[in-house]
Amino acid sequence: xxxxxxxxxxxxxxxxxxxxxxxxxxxxxxxxxxxxxxxxxxxxxxxxxxxxxxxxxxxxxxxxxxxxxxxxxxxxxxxxxxxxxxxxxxxxxxxxxxxxxxxxxxxxxxxxxxxxxxxxxxxxxxxxxxxxxxxxxxxxxxxxx
Numbered sequence: 001x002x003x004x005x006x007x008x009x010x011x012x013x014x015x016x017x018x019x020x021x022x023x024x025x026x027x028x029x030x031x032x033x034x035x036x037x038x039x040x041x042x043x044x045x046x047x048x049x050x051x052x053x054x055x056x057x058x059x060x061x062x063x064x065x066x067x068x069x070x071x072x073x074x075x076x077x078x079x080x081x082x083x084x085x086x087x088x089x090x091x092x093x094x095x096x097x098x099x100x101x102x103x104x105x106x107x108x109x110x111x112x113x114x115x116x117x118x119x120x121x122x123x124x125x126x127x128x129x130x131x132x133x134x135x136x137x138x139x140x141x142x143x144x145x
Contacts, residue, residue: 002099004074012105018107019051022109027045050109050112051107052109056106063097065080065081069094077102079094080094
């Protein structure tokens with residue numbers, strides 16, 4: 001279903017453009033769609049939007065794409081992801097995924113002034129393994145060496 005061309009070609013760009021356009025249209029419901037490109041307020045609003053990209057995998061994990069990496073190998077998707085866990089926010093976390101493991105990609109456009117307080121949990125970063133009761137086990141503290 002997904003392949004290199006989807007993420008590095010027009011399909012991915014079109015999905016991002018579509019999310020931005022639809023978000024803009026939601027905020028300017030009375031505007032004629034023919035006037036979107038010529039209206040300064042509409043264009044300014046759309047330029048200010050943040051676009052979030054979520055990749056969902058067959059195993060139930062998901063990642064938020066910060067930036068697609070430009071690597072020579074085209075057999076898998078390589079990207080820097082947005083870490084959720086504080087331990088990973090100190091550097092860059094680069095993920096490589098086989099394309100056949102990707103089951104869904106979501107693109108979400110939102111204005112910074114309207115960002116939701118509760119962001120979706122990105123399950124590519126778990127605090128610990130799941131326990132038999134379905135709750136996550138807290139990680140064991142590591143001693144400084």
